[in-house]
Amino acid sequence: MSATPLKIETHEQYESPPFGPSSVHPDPLRQFHEWFKVAQSPANPEQGGSSATNPTFAPRSRVREPEAMALATATATGIPSNRTVLLKEVDSTGFVFFTNYTSRKSVELLENPWAALNFYWRETHQQVRVVGKIEKLDAERSDQYYQSRPLNSRIGAWASPQSLVIGEEELAQRVKKVRERFGVTDDSETKDIARPEFWGGWRVVPQEIEFWSGKPSRLHDRVVYRRQTTAGTGESQWTIDRLAP
Ligand SMILES: Cc1cc2nc3c(=O)[nH]c(=O)nc-3n(C[C@H](O)[C@H](O)[C@H](O)COP(=O)(O)O)c2cc1C
Structure with missing residues (x-):
């Protein structure tokens, strides 16, 4: 490696709409939901992404891939790991993503059922952080989502022993075997394949969610929701606070 130190360019100033505890949804x-809708709304051509120079990279939405989120997990002894996954559903209880249940992340979630998520939306200068307990999505909903995926992704889920060491040719051979097992041919686009039991959804049920909105001079707006659960009834309420940037 060259001895020249890596030069990190000076950062642009952040600027996003004012945001505080008095204006947020309870x-x-x-x-x-509100932030995501804006992030997913049609792209403003003034903002990022140069469609003129590379049309295939023209952003479809204001934020490119707002559903991409960092997922942090930890082993039972607290050793962390982190990777990107895609948010596929947000329901009234939490954030849902899909993966292999024998992967490293899933093994960690099975031994330590806490996870953290982070969405960084560079185009709108926003960040959302979530800390929560994890639960397995019920089989029916995992089936529904699995069946909505393109055929090759469904085959991929069967073929990949996610997170294990694998030989150079092994994955292609495994894909071939799965295709043979389910009688998939090049023109069987709608072939019905059952979801593998080792693949499905997880839901992160938030205990805490922080919304960060970038501001000039690092005086960012931060609003944190924390769940307070009443002992006995199990009912929960959210407290909402501003945090120092
Ligand atoms: C943009 C992006 C989206 C991804 N989405 C998923 C996903 O939804 N589910 C998944 O299992 N892996 C997804 N991956 C791959 C993971 O980052 C990771 O490589 C894989 O899940 C294995 O992680 P693990 O070994 O820590 O379990 C995605 C990667 C990127 C870069």
Whole structure:
């Protein structure tokens, strides 16, 4: 490696609409919904993504891939790991993604059922952080989502022993075997394949959600929701606070 130090360019100033505890929705999942809708709205051509120079990279939405989120997990002894996954559903209880249940992330979630999510939306200068307990999505909903995926993705789920060491040719051979097993040919686009039991959804049920809105001079707006659960009834309410940037 060259001895020249890596030069990190000076950062642009952040600027996004004012945001504070008095203007937010009392339910953080509804608040997330509102931010996500804006992030997913049609792209403003003034903002990022140069469609003139590379039309295939023209952003479809204001935020490119707003559903991409960092997912942090940890082993039972607290050793963390982190990777990107795609948010596929937000329901009234939490954030849902799909993966292999024998992957490293799933093994960690099975031994330590806490996870953290992070969405960074560079185009709108926003960040959403979630900390929560994890639960397995019920089989029916995992089936529904699995069946909505393109055929090759469904085959891929069967073929990949996600997170294990694999030989150079092994994946292609495994795909071939799965295709043979289910009688898939090049023109069987709608072939019905059952979801593998080792693949499905997880839901992160938030205990805490923070919305971060970038501001000039690092005086960002931060609003945190924390769940307070009443002992006995199990009912929960959200407290909402501003945090120092
Ligand atoms: C943009 C992006 C989206 C991804 N989405 C998923 C996903 O939804 N589910 C998944 O299992 N892996 C997804 N991956 C791959 C994961 O980041 C990771 O490589 C894989 O899940 C294995 O992680 P693990 O070994 O920590 O379990 C995605 C990667 C990227 C870069």
